[in-house]
Amino acid sequence: MAQSMPAPAPARTQRAGTQRIGILAVQGDVREHARAILEIGAEPVEVRLPRDLVGLDALILPGGESTAMRNLIDRHGLRNPIVALAKGGAPLYGTCAGMILLADRIAGGDEPVLRLLDVTVQRNAYGRQLDSFEADIPIPALGDEPMHGVFIRAPVVSDVGPGVEVLARDADGRPVAVRQGRVLATAFHPELTPDRRLHRLLLELIGS
Numbered sequence: 202m203a204q205s206m207p208a209p210a211p212a213r214t215q216r217a218g219t220q221r222i223g224i225l226a227v228q229g230d231v232r233e234h235a236r237a238i239l240e241i242g243a244e245p246v247e248v249r250l251p252r253d254l255v256g257l258d259a260l261i262l263p264g265g266e267s268t269a270m271r272n273l274i275d276r277h278g279l280r281n282p283i284v285a286l287a288k289g290g291a292p293l294y295g296t297c298a299g300m301i302l303l304a305d306r307i308a309g310g311d312e313p314v315l316r317l318l319d320v321t322v323q324r325n326a327y328g329r330q331l332d333s334f335e336a337d338i339p340i341p342a343l344g345d346e347p348m349h350g351v352f353i354r355a356p357v358v359s360d361v362g363p364g365v366e367v368l369a370r371d372a373d374g375r376p377v378a379v380r381q382g383r384v385l386a387t388a389f390h391p392e393l394t395p396d397r398r399l400h401r402l403l404l405e406l407i408g409s
């Protein structure tokens with residue numbers, strides 16, 4: 202016997218169980234991260250104001266210009282609420298400028314922003330010839346296939362604390378993907394390639 206059709210769900214209702222991944226959307230490559238999050242079956246949420254952080258399962262700090270992002274974070278009062286979200290257990294993932302925002306130390310005197318990752322970063326330190334480059338990066342924790350790393354005026358990680366796991370290094374042995382508990386960061390931009398393993402890792406860290 203035919204069942205009566207269920208009433209259609211309101212268009213903007215959140216699907217039950219779908220993880221909501223915030224993307225700091227004050228500046229930078231927000232759309233590329235949003236596409237990556239959709240591709241792995243989660244819901245991207247653009248974050249501009251503290252109220253946008255409510256109920257998020259994880260947060261991405263995109264690539265862009267860390268100075269501009271730092272200014273907007275402070276203008277919109279996002280610094281303490283982001284730190285609180287992380288302390289509450291939500292995983293964070295910073296790519297490139299996002300890694301600079303997470304770092305405990307920035308070489309050259311810039312004041313750190315979020316201090317959620319025990320590393321020292323040097324902005325734009327790959328040097329002029331290597332301003333932007335691409336390289337295959339082996340990441341054993343993500344399987345045998347290396348990741349294609351796109352580096353754009355990337356920071357060099359010059360020091361990592363004892364609680365930081367180095368997931369990948371560049372050809373000179375410098376860390377380019379790191380993890381400290383539920384905080385993940387890469388000097389390169391997986392959102393600019395089709396490989397979704399790092400975005401999936403972020404999802405796996407939720408509730409871990």
Ligand code: GLN
Pocket residue numbers: 263264265266267268296297298299301324325353354355356
């Ligand atoms: N050079 C930028 C900075 O220092 C980062 C570049 C990027 O995110 N691709 O903030």
